[in-house]
Amino acid sequence: MSESDSQPREQITVVLPDGSELEVAPDATVEDCAYEIGPGLGRDTVAGKLDGDLVAKEQPVYDGAALEIVTEGSDESLRVMRHSAAHCLAQAVERHFEDAKLAIGPPTDDGFYYDFDDLEIDEDDFAALESEIEEIIEADYEIEREEVSIEEARDRLADEPYKLELLEELAAEGQQVTFYSQGEWEDLCAGPHVESTGEIGVVELLEIAGAYWRGDEENTMQTRIYGTAFEDESDLEQFLERRQEAEERDHRKIGNEMDLFSIQDVTGPGLPLYHPPGKTILRELERFVEDLNEESGYDYVETPHVFKTDLWHRSGHYENYQDDMFIFDVGDDEFGLKPMNCPGHAAIFQDHSWSYRDLPIRYAENGKVYRKEQRGELSGLSRVWAFTIDDGHLFVRPEGIKREVEGIMDMIVDVLETFDLEYEMALATRPEKSVGSDEIWERAEEQLKSVLESRNLDYDLEEGDGAFYGPKIDFGFEDAIGRSWDGPTVQLDFNMPERFDLSYVGEDNEEHRPVMIHRALYGSYERFFMMLIEHFEGKFPFWLAPEQVRVLPISDDNLGYAHRVANEFDDFRVEVDGRDSTLERKIRAAHDDRVPYQIIVGDNEEADGNISVRDRFEDQEYDVEIEDFREHLEGERDEQRIEPDFLAE
Incomplete structure (x- = not known):
């Protein structure tokens, strides 16, 4: 035997989920590593994960790989x-x-x-x-x-x-x-x-x-x-039952039944048209966010739908997002529909001279953006070409990052809790395709991490899922049937200020670079609206419902009184069902239309000057004073309660 044959082969090291290291032969497979840990684990091995990638158990490992053994009963198996x-x-x-x-x-x-x-x-x-x-x-x-x-x-x-x-x-x-x-x-x-x-x-x-x-x-x-x-x-x-329920809640089906929106061949794919009931809900969502923005010191701005591509070259979108943009020529100039609102907001900030006393500057815009998704991926409101972001961009001093991010997170939590949504958070780090130096990214990621940890918040780490210009904290939530959705986000950006040469004059009378924070409280109106349709199955909370109250006269003789009652509720979205139909059919129609409350008026109500109230749960109360019901509706609307609760009092 030669001296070289007698030498032990050089070992390689893999890192296990608990952080410990395992030395194995250089030709070891995932299964070999499992047997090294223990014979029982070796026998139970189904597959492995190498640096997060699911691989066959016969796959060779490599030096420094993060290794996880996949066994029966796991999601990976x-x-x-x-x-x-x-x-x-x-x-x-x-x-x-x-x-x-x-x-x-x-x-x-x-x-x-x-x-x-x-x-x-x-x-x-x-x-x-x-x-x-x-x-x-x-x-x-x-x-x-x-x-x-x-x-x-x-x-x-x-x-x-x-x-x-x-x-x-x-x-x-x-x-x-x-x-x-x-x-x-x-x-x-x-x-x-x-x-x-x-x-x-x-x-x-x-x-x-x-x-x-x-x-x-x-x-x-x-x-x-x-x-x-x-x-x-x-x-x-169980899966098929959940799938059937999801089909019943499909926002495209409910959207058609409630006349909320349409996407028509004649107008183009992925370009939703909002009908009056749908736009009513969107306006309520807009007002909700506008109130939060006003309370938090945001100024509203507006930017056009299209810019010269010079702007997108400067922002970095052209090199990183060009394939997803609608780009066209006008004369000798090239233009692009905006896929994001942030470069326009950066350009507005750049147009002024700022002192450290002025910061933070907070801009907000319900900005329409356009992204060229593959036609085969377009689906209802979940994936479209044109959508609106409840966008916010903040320009802050570095020492103000923590305070501003915490304020944004409070706003996001306010939104999610208003809709009674269970949520989780994740820190998304630098993707493979990105702009900026390692130093800038490390600094940005550490800033967001410190905010999460200073508040003792549980969060997942999503390696490589950040935006191309910076890391972000993403909020995900579950709907009524347990499906997970991506939603609000807050993103830290040290790159856009560099690209636009943004500055402010500090206390030392020198120019300093602000930090830009991107945030959206819904994510996008389209995706959030879609989720709400399916989450509530079209049975929106009273404050959101496109029709809040329907007055049902028992007979034509009560039609005049029905209109007088409706006038008492002119602060709300109220309709009178004056059709020549039976009360039973009117009640069924209001129920099918998902109206939160029905007011029923007949000879007795007209004689007494009161009303009967029926809710969407088919509970009914008689001899209700009009003023009492109006006061209740004001509270239910102003407090943005989730379910109609007059008859629960």
Whole structure:
């Protein structure tokens, strides 16, 4: 044996979730590391996470990697199982549709999908495909991972043009090429997967949609089949129940029923039109924020919808956001619809001379912005081309950052608690595509971290999710059926002031650079409005409801009294149902229209000069004094209560 053979191989080190380090052989895999920690953990290993990326348990680790072992029962293991379910779907499709071409089939938060070309299918085919998937699962095929050369992979994928395109990208990047096979079927895939198809629980196919290859509108439109998978039938049933409830709450469905908004082909995709009831709600949301801004010392400004691209070059948006902008030429000049309001606000600040005594300067604008989302990604109000941000930009001295950020967070909490929303916070750090020096970013991230920790707030760390110009604190919240939404944000920016050469004169009579803070209390009106529609199922709080009270005369003889009663409530959004219809039908119509309160008037009410009140919960009270009810409504509106509560008193 040579001296070199007798030398122990150099070890590498991986970092475990508790911060401890584990030394392993340089060719060790995720599974090897798990066995090093303990044999039980090794046997239970499903996959691993290397620096946050989910990988196969056969994946080699590398020196300095942050390693997390994925075992059964975790959210990550469910994603692994769903990825394997996607392969079962593709295998079933190819058994039934020989001409289908494979594209991609990843897991998602709710299940999985697989994209195909040359596939004509509708949901009537789901039963046959689900039966085939069950047979594949019952066959308990071993799912085998195989590393292959580029040349061999090309031969295997000769009839799969989309897989070949992916393969060439792997080859160009020098990445490892792996196939996963089960029975007669195989796929180019990085994994990870469960060990056999028998480990997949219950699978259900959900819907069919169109999807552009690689998300590019210039590419082929493919057929996407969505499905989901769970460990057991009860979990699947709960999911399907939640999904059914989500469909009933769909803001597009409710928006149509309540005449809130429309998105029409003739006006263009992703460009919502707000009808009077929808705009009524938006105006109430605007007034709410305007009151908060006024209390907090903001001045309103207004900027145009379009600027010369010189502005976007200076702000950094042109180089970092150009693909998402609408850009066009006018004569010899290039213009762009604004994707953000901040450069315009920076330009306003730049147009003045400031002293340290003037700061902080707080600008607010309900600013319409435009972002060129892929058409296939547009959906109702959740993803649009034109939307409005309740924007705020502050220009502060460095020593004022903590106070201003805390003030903004108080405003955000006020908004979320008004709507009775449970929320969480996250600190989002520097993304891969960003502007500014390491020093600036470290300073900005440390400032936001200190605010969170000085208040003893729980928060998650979202590495790489910051804006390209600075880190941010994001607020997420849950709706009535437990879905998570992104919402308000506060962002620290040391870069925009540098790019616009913003300054103020300090106490030392020298020029200093202000810090810019970006904030939005809703996020965007469109996304927040969408969430409120679904959260409240269209049954808005009294202060938001487009129609707050409907007066129902029992007969035509009471119509005059009904209008006199309505006049007593002219501070509210009140309508009289004067149709020639039965009271029962009028009550049902008001209930279906989600009106918070109904005032019912007949001969008895008219004779006594009072009213009967019915709420959306179908409770009713008789002999109500008009003044008492009006005073209650004023309180319910002014206090912005969530539910109608007159009959609860």
